[in-house]
Amino acid sequence: MRFEVLGTFSISSGSGSVPLHGRMRRTLLGVLLVRANTFVPVNVLTEALWDSKWEPRAVPKLHWHVHKLRQALPEGDRLAFDNGGYRLEVHPGELDVETFETLAGQALKTADSAQRASLIRQALTHWHGAPYEGLDVPLLSDETMRLSEHRLVLLEELYQAELDLGRHASAAVELADLVRRHPLRQRAQHLLMDALWRAGRTSDALAAYRRARRISVDQLGLEPGPELRLLERRILAGEVAGAGAHRAPALLHRAR
Template identity: 30%
Template sequence: MPTTTTDRPTAAVLRHQERRVLSAVGCGLRDDEIAAALALSEDAVAEHLARILVKLGLRDRAAAIVHAFDCGLAAPGRGPRTRSVRPVPRAIAVRAAGPKVQVSLLGPLQAGRDGQSLNLGHLRQQAVLAALALGAGRSLSQQELLDDVWGMEPPVANVVPVYIYRLRKALRAGDGPDSVIARGLRGYQLVPGVVDVDVARVEELVTRIGKADRAGEPLEAVRLCALALGLFRGEPLAGLPGPLAELERLRLTERRIAIVQRKLQWQLRLGQDAEAIAELFALSAAHPLNEPLAAMLMQALYRNGRQADALTVFERARRRLADDLGVLPSRMLRRAHQMILCGDEAGLGLNPWAGSSTVS
């Protein structure tokens, strides 16, 4: 039966020289660099590493790197520790207040600290960070990360521990050794209270939007919608590979559209027609197959005395649906079209909940 994280031997079983070698391996040094630092031959380094893997039940060098970090023999960005150190507790606790790492997924993946952009490495490594950030504090096992980032085509070797090690170095909080990525009994997770993820902030704002709606505060709802939309910087997770990124791109794009629809509906009710119509035109052009958007634009144009423009929007949507999907307009779109033809302004009342995705 394979050795698990909980019953794997600790670094205490190693001899002094083996601990020094493991510390150097954990800091990312090559065999020739370890040999130079510890005054050993490269053959001796290789022999020490082979014994280390056997004693600790580790699979390969990548696993040794992570083990060295987790047992306190190595710290991101620091040289090898050769003095005896106590194992790092595995309990994941909220760290003391300090500079937070900002992770932004609502566009190309970005991370920063104190206004400085952080280098996150290549795309697969970035996708691992994105999976952790989307986990909302939940621990993810190596297998889950492999499934999320590689799907049905896993890498030749298990590179997850290597990517975690590199991300820990890149995301190190402040100048200390504290890690932004913790390892628990089940897997890896971002340390609570240390990382600020923009997707989580959007969800907090969505909750507040729902409360403002229910309280009958349209101006506050519009303000909160604008704050949430301001966090989007383009296509979410743009360019990131993997099944999780693909699904989240779709989900977050739909989330944004739902928030925009809510904001525009309230703006129209408040009489902010010019701003709402301009934004509806832009959004409809970007999402020509979204029938609720087309219906809302038709209603807004008709209520502003632009019946011909409203009918043009319907014809454009009808042709696009037929050409791209081979379907007729939905009942909702046909009903809006019929009411405009009949001049039924009462039937075109803009209900802020009608035809929109739920965002609360």
């Protein structure tokens, strides 16, 4: 089986796509996948399905939804009950989140910029939209936020690798789009300024700083961080772009 949650929620097997109807069953499967290969207590599942609201027949209804989910899955016996909870057995490589995070982990461990960029781009091919799309329950929302943050950090690492490889112009184009969508991420702002500077677009780099400062002051009531201000000073001082193998600090962003 193959489970995809990074975007449109879907299940597939060797015979094709597996239909899974109903918000309750999709939510149930989502929670079981977040806790894959571990027993999830019945009370955790009922709270997720009924959003902590009182439901007098929650437990028998949960068992019925589990029964229907077992029927829908090509290998329903992987969904087992024990220790007061349910466990979904997921094999290595079957869950797109696992594949994404494995490739991301490999990328962050390598010192070779070309290999790092390649691995990150491979990881990002598994991303097709918001995680657990359409399933709005607190337990899944927390996981969605974690994965979304992981993706943004990975994108920033990708563009740092691209700058290290001298791909300044193409990185600047992609970074401009990232900054438009996440204007409060100061590491992304820093990378954009650096990319423009290295591409010979000094005035654009300084304009990017002014925009970043205006957004930070208007929305957060704060001046940009010290790393962003330092980069502006280096540009104004006429330093050689990229001198000293400058890297954007990994924890520079303040917000999404």
